[in-house]
Amino acid sequence: MKRILSNQLKDNLGHVQIEGWLHKKRKLGGLNFLLVRDRAGVSQVLVKDEAEMEKLRGMQVGTVLTVIGEAEADERAPGGVEIHDPTLEVVVPVEAEPPIEIDKHLSHDSDNLDTLFEHRPIGLRNLNEQAIFRLRSEMLREIRQFYYENDFVEIQTPKLLAGATEGGAEVFELDYFGQQATLAQSPQFYKQMMVGVFERVFEIGQAYRAELSATTRHMTELTMLDMEMGFIDSHDDVLDMTERMVTQVLTNLYHDHADTLKTLRAPELKLADLFPRYTVEQIHELYETDTSETISDRKDLTPAEERWICDYALKNDGSEAVWVTEFPVEAMKFYHKKSDDGKHAMWADLLFRGVEIATVPQREHRYEKMIEQMTDAGLDVEAPGFTAYLSAFKYGLPPHGGFGFGLDRFLQLIVGLNNVKEAALFPRDLNRLAP
Numbered sequence: 001m002k003r004i005l006s007n008q009l010k011d012n013l014g015h016v017q018i019e020g021w022l023h024k025k026r027k028l029g030g031l032n033f034l035l036v037r038d039r040a041g042v043s044q045v046l047v048k049d050e051a052e053m054e055k056l057r058g059m060q061v062g063t064v065l066t067v068i069g070e071a072e073a074d075e076r077a078p079g080g081v082e083i084h085d086p087t088l089e090v091v092v093p094v095e096a097e098p099p100i101e102i103d104k105h106l107s108h109d110s111d112n113l114d115t116l117f118e119h120r121p122i123g124l125r126n127l128n129e130q131a132i133f134r135l136r137s138e139m140l141r142e143i144r145q146f147y148y149e150n151d152f153v154e155i156q157t158p159k160l161l162a163g164a165t166e167g168g169a170e171v172f173e174l175d176y177f178g179q180q181a182t183l184a185q186s187p188q189f190y191k192q193m194m195v196g197v198f199e200r201v202f203e204i205g206q207a208y209r210a211e212l213s214a215t216t217r218h219m220t221e222l223t224m225l226d227m228e229m230g231f232i233d234s235h236d237d238v239l240d241m242t243e244r245m246v247t248q249v250l251t252n253l254y255h256d257h258a259d260t261l262k263t264l265r266a267p268e269l270k271l272a273d274l275f276p277r278y279t280v281e282q283i284h285e286l287y288e289t290d291t292s293e294t295i296s297d298r299k300d301l302t303p304a305e306e307r308w309i310c311d312y313a314l315k316n317d318g319s320e321a322v323w324v325t326e327f328p329v330e331a332m333k334f335y336h337k338k339s340d341d342g343k344h345a346m347w348a349d350l351l352f353r354g355v356e357i358a359t360v361p362q363r364e365h366r367y368e369k370m371i372e373q374m375t376d377a378g379l380d381v382e383a384p385g386f387t388a389y390l391s392a393f394k395y396g397l398p399p400h401g402g403f404g405f406g407l408d409r410f411l412q413l414i415v416g417l418n419n420v421k422e423a424a425l426f427p428r429d430l431n432r433l434a435p
Contacts, residue, residue: 006078009079015068019091023103033045055089143245153194155190160184161183171183171208191203196395200230216419219421231398238401306354309322360402
């Protein structure tokens with residue numbers, strides 16, 4: 001017989017064969033019920049024949065089964081179908097009791113996360129855990145679809161580099177056949193170089209940050225969406241493209257996967273047609289007035305300010321997404337473009353539900369100006385690591401801009417998880433390298 005998946009049973013009533021994992025077994029009113037899980041969900045099996053149940057004596061959750069029986073409509077069962085008069089075949093017996101009860105709600109309390117991550121290969125079999133990462137897959141599909149629709153080319157750039165892309169000490173160093181190498185913090189140089197090839201590019205890939213940060217917002221290995229677009233008229237072109245992407249992805253996810261988001265108890269989505277914009281200094285002033293706290297370092301927002309302005313924008317602008325603009329030049333990277341008056345960087349941060357998810361600048365595209373800004377930043381423009389990068393500018397890059405966008409954080413905030421690590425299949429942090 002041809003195998004039927006759980007979500008196909010309703011259209012295939014009668015004699016069927018299913019295959020999957022024993023997800024749960026229980027006895028109710030003298031009747032034996034099995035839940036069998038496959039990639040599409042779970043099927044309910046009613047077993048009255050004790051000889052068939054005897055085949056499962058000592059078998060634990062995770063046992064691989066083949067079930068042949070009669071699929072009958074029953075609105076009380078998952079999917080509205082129940083399998084009767086089954087013949088069971090144990091394909092792969094599991095006699096060891098699993099370390100996590102996957103048929104029950106798995107606690108995401110902070111003091112249980114280590115247990116959750118330690119037994120990740122088993123815990124991910126829980127239906128709610130699966131739902132998080134099925135949603136992640138759909139999120140990536142929506143992102144790719146947006147960029148394909150807008151004439152972007154997907155690229156893949158090296159993650160083994162001869163030096164740190166953005167400088168600083170937060171890099172992982174390793175021996176590369178006798179040479180010193182680092183893991184990529186971002187595809188920054190490569191995506192800018194590719195503007196000179198394709199005009200519009202994006203990448204979904206891993207980035208590595210050796211940050212000594214044991215917080216709910218940080219990991220050492222993260223998944224980033226990077227975008228770069230050329231021939232822009234202004235910084236607004238980059239902000240508008242980013243805003244359109246976020247709006248389309250969120251709107252489609254909340255429409256097409258409403259049941260999943262409801263099951264996961266995700267927050268209700270509220271976005272304005274145009275995301276509100278506040279300057280860094282405006283937010284400092286609003287926050288200080290409201291809280292009577294004084295912000296000493298005014299180059300950036302504190303995490304408390306990020307949460308506060310998102311609450312403020314939701315209340316006053318009806319939007320959970322908000323732009324932070326006009327960062328001072330003292331905080332800018334050497335590849336950012338300065339405003340015409342030289343007072344601030346052409347750079348904005350996108351906040352969503354209290355957390356920064358993207359840094360979205362316009363780049364400096366003029367070769368001589370890049371040399372000047374790199375020299376002012378104390379960089380050696382003759383260093384071999386800059387040769388290929390600067391050649392792209394020397395031989396013609398148009399005005400361009402882009403972003404680095406944290407996909408793990410994005411999923412965390414969509415679902416309403418408390419820790420970004422819960423949005424990664426196998427998270428890496430200060431203390432975890434396995435599984």
